[in-house]
Amino acid sequence: MFSPTDNLTIYRRLTQIRRFEETVLDEFPRGRFYGTTHTYLGQEADAVGVLDHLQPQDVVVSNHRCHGHFLAYGGDLRALFAELMGKATGVCGGRGGSQHLHWRNFYSNGILGGTIPLATGMALAEKKQRTNAIVVAFLGDGTLGEGVVYESLNMAALWNAPVLYVLENNAIAQTTPLDLHFRGDMADRFQAFGISTRRLETSDVLEVRAAAGECFQGLRSTGAPQALILDTCRFGPHSKGDDTRPPEILERSRQERDPLQIHGARLSIEELKRVTAEVETEIRDAFQQALNDPFPDVSTIPGPPGR
Amino acid sequence: MFSPTDNLTIYRRLTQIRRFEETVLDEFPRGRFYGTTHTYLGQEADAVGVLDHLQPQDVVVSNHRCHGHFLAYGGDLRALFAELMGKATGVCGGRGGSQHLHWRNFYSNGILGGTIPLATGMALAEKKQRTNAIVVAFLGDGTLGEGVVYESLNMAALWNAPVLYVLENNAIAQTTPLDLHFRGDMADRFQAFGISTRRLETSDVLEVRAAAGECFQGLRSTGAPQALILDTCRFGPHSKGDDTRPPEILERSRQERDPLQIHGARLSIEELKRVTAEVETEIRDAFQQALNDPFPDVSTIPGPPGR
Amino acid sequence: MTTVLESLQAGLEHALSCDPGVIVLGEDILDPYGGAFKVTRGLSTKYPDRILTTPVSEAGIVGVATGMALRGLKPVVEIMFGDFLTLAADQLINHAAKLRWVYDDRVRAPIVVRTPMGGRRGYGPTHSQSLEKLFLGVPGLQVLAPAAFGDPGGLLEKAILEDDDPVLFVENKLLYLLPIFQPGSQNDLDLAELTPGNTLSRAAQGAKHSGYPIYHLAVRSAPPPDLTMVAYGYMAELCRQVLLRLAYEEEIFSELFIPTQLAPFKLEPVLESARRTGSLLVVEEGSLTLGWGAEVLARASETLGPSLRSARRVAAFDLPIPAAVTLESVVLPGPDDIFNAAKSIL
Amino acid sequence: MTTVLESLQAGLEHALSCDPGVIVLGEDILDPYGGAFKVTRGLSTKYPDRILTTPVSEAGIVGVATGMALRGLKPVVEIMFGDFLTLAADQLINHAAKLRWVYDDRVRAPIVVRTPMGGRRGYGPTHSQSLEKLFLGVPGLQVLAPAAFGDPGGLLEKAILEDDDPVLFVENKLLYLLPIFQPGSQNDLDLAELTPGNTLSRAAQGAKHSGYPIYHLAVRSAPPPDLTMVAYGYMAELCRQVLLRLAYEEEIFSELFIPTQLAPFKLEPVLESARRTGSLLVVEEGSLTLGWGAEVLARASETLGPSLRSARRVAAFDLPIPAAVTLESVVLPGPDDIFNAAKSIL
């Protein structure tokens, strides 16, 4: 992270996310994890491509589907596993769970849309303090339903907030396909606020990275907010076992739009094998460590008077 | 109302609104009225032009600046004076006050933007019940700051709600000029949701009426929501005595953009004089009656247990 | 045995079949998914035109539904998680709940907003709250809460079909799979349905029916109770367990009141009981401060004065709800907390 | 004599001058208008870069300010009317107030959201409410309310500069033009500033200062009080008048507590006094049910048991606030209501 990265490292990141998420889905039925989870399967190119441009001072604001963003940001595998298991070593000591992560300049929250004004305000604060930081805010197509998103776009444009809105359009919100929740044009939703917007349909991490690069460029030179719409595919269920899409359509997009396959084609078989094996070990170790980690010390919780 | 109207009647309506509002501002310092008020001075052509197309079953949803809408809808002068005075004979028996009016199919509320989903839902209910009614919803440029407006536009487009959004753009929100509260393109704000939008800059009631006619036409034929942006001028203060704009600019717009002057030019001097005098009497009588009307019977208010 | 979920599904479906004006709006409520907690499952197949899956726009949906209600329909809104009601707060408080009064009693806004609340599923701080307390003191808004006692589906049906005023209908998530305890006797316990209080609240006057029931649970043939307990929703189930345990282990006999209408507050039977026992325990899952129990205790102390010898609330800590189950179980009130509180006030 | 408005203006300005991280956001807050209630008047002229007039986007503004706070600034938001806080409820409850705890204590969100509340100006049902009660039980959120006693501007300044956690700062509109009653003696009355309670709430631990004051008002050289009164904001002023009237007309002596911090609740001095007098009267302008007084009474009854002989709340009717002044004055609690309630509980 934090500097243009070679193809192998990029592939490693994609694979880490993929294997992390697969492990989560596999282990959920075994009762290792709690609550809910939203996996990033199929969308790995977005986070890895976009966040490859990050500078250390930059900030990432993420949403419910945050594991991939967090790992691409450089987050620790074991800490994320531990957070999902409710362990003391988790990213937020088990308090946040899958959707509420904070580490360094990374923040996520499970309330859709509510993060967007936060990201905008963060960008304004960075600007005021002349840190040169940029804020990258991820949101999904369904989140365009939330009004506060538009309030934020207006303020970002009005005050030139250095923020890049990354809309991951997987054309579905939970189980609701785009045509049942959205009308109009997606780029227009940003452009109507005077926000310069790029859109591309790809699962190729290098294409994502290139487009994101232009946005970062634009942002760092003009200071004006930018939007990047990435038409992508969600391979897995929304959360767990709740996919109502026809399996054949899913299968097709897995064939045609797999970021790992697409980018993997740039590597030799040996490289692929090696990285895959290494990541496999990493994941297994991280999972096992997290599993052995202690639960949080409940005595630290301050109680109400009288209990 | 409810059928194409001759020039004289149109002028009478413009004048009624004008004189009503002037009377309110004049009498406020004398303690006749309570609380707040937002006068429609300068914008009369909007309501009169648009609402001339109403059918009896149609619905109007208005905002804080509702006196003009209410009177153009056919609302009673005395009942409106009385409401502003907190009298029992007021539109809502004194409960609503200046911003909260309901009579027949007319509804207003002082929470900016919150009325827009209501209007949208009303339109859907009318459609479901096959009444052929159209809902006309007024909002101001400042109200484009409220997120729930966009949530509503999306749903209106998604479900084909028979609603006409009339955006009265007086380029100011309270004391904040457009360039301090708005970025982007105003028509795009609607078109981004696939809503067909017309925009015109005029204070000529007949031009407004013609444009609104096309919207109604479009609506009645396609059933799809429409937007009409009217670039207009607010002549008076936002509420009372709180105008911070340079007087010379105001004076110029009063000279160039007065709906009464513009439309009055179509009438003879005698007609003008007659209508003006008649309205004068109407207003005076309505005001006097309202003044003599009783205050509400407080004994009807159900109290909490224990008081 | 019928579960709460089945009962709610049936109530909703029955309302749809009785009145063509009933229309259901919510996120992801279409079949085959049928809603995050499945209360709407099957409905879109049977009533495709009247089940409207919506964008992710909580404020907008409630506003749209309120508009529909003002113009003759009877909309039912599902908010996927009660935590998101904060987004619809303005629509509920400044629109739906106010309009009837503000418009001089000349409109009605018969919407029902259903939403699952509560924790214990590890969903974390933004998907586990019991936020109903925010809405219990809103003039013009009624708040109902089914429990696994009596007829949850009937309660919902009544709210949809017979109530003229806006209703917030709070379903604790852990109720869905519970079997329903019917009035009568079962496992040493007697359940009775009481006619609701007679408070002359405006909302009650507006309702076309006689009110929403309060249930009364006590150990069969027990001596006169030492303790008055009151709880709603899922906490009523926990209180049921504690009530038995208190009787068996401690020979402490208590009676439990389970109101289905939280707001406007109607507490006559509870206050009468507390006058007799002198001890009142109020149990809720939401966080303590200004929760439902605060109003119950306030009314009890105003009404009973010194004859209220001891009163106590059991509620969640005043903290966000952590995701980790070990932490969550400390923050939320459990059976032991209720048991200990009961013993401590006697 | 300094008014509350002048004091608040000065406090805000002083905060701006002390810390370059302070930034003010709100609708219509630029000069020459200077905000709907003029608290920000003059600031944009002096600090043009740090006073941000905003679009009409209450949720967005609070969210933006929270983002700023998370990244090192100290934003102060003005919500033009407290009635519009409903629009920012999600941002306050599910974001600003929660993040510190949820993120394992590793962030701070030091925002102050100022807003005028209250009626008696004929503004009608959407511009007259006292909605602070909705926010008094929100974990992680502090609620402060200045009164015309002590140092309202200092309170604001302290909240902005010295408090790490989000603060909702509620200004009753009728306070603005009142002169401030300083600690000491004035017109037969003694005002004292008490050190706040020692409750170990998380928020208090987070604050860099020793807490927000409670004021104590009593008739000079009066016999021991018969009655404990507690009120905040503008109602404290009405209670001051009633306290004198009770003493002069009825020879009933009472002591009045005026907390400036409403939430988290810290009531030690009030409860101690009520233990002595046995009679507690809680007065607020918001509507009765689940208002601030509910929690005060609940705590009093939990803590004091039967030594709380009589307790009573005076509050607004559970109704929207009508525009007509004649109606409004019935719905809102006035001096006579307080006077009568005081007599009735003794």
Ligand SMILES: Cc1ncc(C[n+]2csc(CCOP(=O)(O)OP(=O)(O)O)c2C)c(N)n1
């Ligand atoms: C305010 C709010 N409303 C609803 C939800 C429930 N919810 C979680 S994810 C989701 C769908 C989001 O769709 P999208 O924004 O497209 O993101 P994706 O899941 O496709 O990545 C919904 C409705 C929520 N978390 N927050």
Ligand SMILES: Cc1ncc(C[n+]2csc(CCOP(=O)(O)OP(=O)(O)O)c2C)c(N)n1
């Ligand atoms: C939700 C909400 N926020 C703020 C206000 C206060 N307010 C009343 S009118 C107004 C300006 C509205 O501007 P615009 O929408 O352009 O309408 P105009 O007054 O110009 O007709 C504001 C900020 C309000 N009434 N409601």
Ligand SMILES: [Mg+2]
């Ligand atoms: Mg999506």
Ligand SMILES: [Mg+2]
């Ligand atoms: Mg305007």
